Amino acid sequence: MDIFLKTIGSINDETRIKILNFINQNGEVCVCDIESAFNMIQSRVSRHLKILKDGGFLKVERRGRWAFYSIRTPLDNFRQSILDEIACLDLELPNRDFKCRK
Template sequence: MTSLRTPEVGLAAACCPTPGQPFLSAEDARRKAFVFKALADPNRLRLLSIVKGAESGEACVCDLTEPLGLSQPTVSHHLKILVDAGLLHREKRGTWAYYSLVPGAIEQAAGLLASL
């Protein structure tokens, strides 16, 4: 009589294939999640859009409060998160801070999921 059972070794090989690429490291996952968190807020997305669309390629924090309808401290908080995530560059000029996109940052952020 022939057995219809598959040997356990064959089952393990069939249900648990070895991944072709190494798993995402804990540090890489943390860094990517940090960028995703920065992008997960509608006000921060709007800030990126405003800075990107600025004629000069940069925007003063003083020009960012009115379009969002938020206070200056709140806008500064959101901008700090975007700077810390590597999406915006901050340059202090006198009493004002000017923000510009980090070259390639938007494209790198867009590629984060593709690199998983």
């Protein structure tokens, strides 16, 4: 029950749904990619990514001073069905700019 609630709670937020969809469409991104794509301050992005990670949707890989977030693999059927449902929502995808690595 606790894991289920944590999973559901992690997607019970418009910002996180958009971030999750962005990563699902773009693949691996770092925190600053999302910062610039969504024009959000860093602490806010970091917090939401942590919640999505704790919800079982994302994994992190640290390389140098960057933290790269991507969809966890393998992903169970239930979380995959949530990703698919979100992909059908027809959300506007912000442009990805690689500002932090230019």
